Amino acid sequence: MSDSATLPLYMRRSAFDPDPELATVRGGEGVRRVKTVFGIDAYLVTRFADVREVLGDAERFTIAQRAGFRPPGMAELTDEQLKAMRAGNLLAFDPPEHTRLRRMLTPEFTMRRMRRLEPRVKEIVTAHLDAMEAAGPPADLVRDFALPIPSLVICELLGVPYDDRDDFQRRTGKMLDLSLPLEQRMTVQLESRAYMGGLVARAQADPGEDLLGMLIREHGDDLSTDELIGIGHLLLIAGHETTSNMLGIGTLALLRHPDQLDLLRKEPERINAAVEELLRWLSIVHSGTFKITSTDVELSGVHIPANSLVVCSLPAANRDPGLVAEPDRLDISRGEMGHVAFxxxxxxCLGAPLARMEMQTAFPALFERFPGLREAGEPAEFRSFNVVYGLTAFPVAW
Incomplete structure (x- = not known):
């Protein structure tokens, strides 16, 4: 059975592109009832203006978890267990709870703080390029470059032992793999939280200079242990999974668009604009958080009743002709355009400044070190059935 036959519409892709049916919905009714990955109905929103409206209005479109949404197949947990699992997870809360948590974290992700981190990120990138060069071609760009760099950065930022990376990457892979039964993913999530609980306990006993240590020193009276675990858990997953997939699939996109790669090589000052265009064009997060309508609403003339599940297609919104001309064309000369990839x-996304800085560092360094970088051997493998789109493997040579 093909992916397109089994995946919900908002997760379907054709290599770099969203499924053509999403463009049909966007150009037609704009909002359509679809089946979600949980097998239940939701209103799929596809137009850029509508997606911004949904994501920008936390009162009419509330976080589904906050509204008590429980997907079919979810293990029966007590209210106390659910509360503990949600604690500290910014994606599970709307204001004012969300505001309280985010205010404590925002200073750690400012552009100024990222500039202080940049020399260390450059060292990490250089070390991985050195290792690739020493080992010689061929290499798997996902395994040897795209995945380890963001993983090491977020480990250092949070204070997570890098030696634990194989285990947390394995758990993260299972948690985000929507082809696995929900019960199995929940079990792995509990394992992951237990692991983070051990790190938090260690940090509480002896707070270091990392982010967990800072939170304990500066906000220890305001954050419960469950909240510290939830914050660390979310940042560890989001901090390596998204950026690593952008580095892998973004490199492939540039190799398959040699005119764009040539432009970037001739004019390296375009790197910031190139990163924004890759983010827009690839939109590796399919939908972001599910929402529940708190009242009757209307989008693109479609009536959506109160207490309805709403899902936004970020790739469809970012390919909306209302956002840019010729939206299906990769064009790194466009510059920044207010896309909704984050x-x-x-x-x-709280970590957007970090993700941008990592990509602005890693892409130029990779292409400068290996000017002859090319696909090698088996074609790169695109992965479906995952919360974050990307590549499972990407053989390269130079």
Whole structure:
């Protein structure tokens, strides 16, 4: 059975592109009832303006978890267990709870703080390029470059032992793999939280200079242990999974668009714009958080009743002709354009400055070190059935 026959519409891809049916919905009714990955109905929102409206209005479109949404197949947990699992997870809360948590974290992800981190990120990138060069071609760009760099950065930022990376990457892979039964993913999530609980206990006993240590020193009276675990858990997953997939699939996109790669090589000052265009064009997060309508609403003339599940297609929104001309064309000369690859509104990705800085560092360094970088052997493997789109493997030579 093909992926397109089994995946919900908002997760379907054709290599770099969203499924053509999403463009049909966007150009037609704009909002359509679809089946979700849980097998239940939701209203799929596809137009850029509508997606921004949904993501920007936390009162009419509330976080589904906050509204008590429980997907079919979810293990029966007590209210106390659910509360503990949600604690500290910014994606599970709307204001004012969300505001309280985010305010404590925002200073750690400012552009100024990222500039202080940049020399260390450059060292990490250089070390991995050195290792690739020493080992010689061929290499798997996912295994040898795209995955380890963001993983090491977030480990150092949080204070997570890098030697534990194989275990937490394995757990993360299972948690985000939507082809696995929900019960299995929940079990792995509990394992992952237990692991983070051990790190938090260690940090509480002896707070270091990392982010967990800072939170304990500066906000220890305001954050419960469950909240510290939830914050660390979310940042560890989001901090390596998204950026690693952008580095892998972004490199492949540039190799398959040699005119764009040539432009970037001739004019390296375009790197910031190139990163924004890759983010827009690839939109590796399919939908962001599910929402529940708190009242009757209307989008693109479609009536959505109160208490309805709403899902936004970020790739469809970012390929909307209302956002840019010729939206299906990769064009790194466009510059920054307010895309929704990082979401929008109060839940706009907290780590966006870090992700941008890592990509702005890693892409130029990779292409400068290996000017002859090319696909080698088996074609790169795109992965479906995952919360974050990307590549499972990417053989390269130079």
């Amino acid at each position: 979401g929008h509104g109060v839940h706009h």
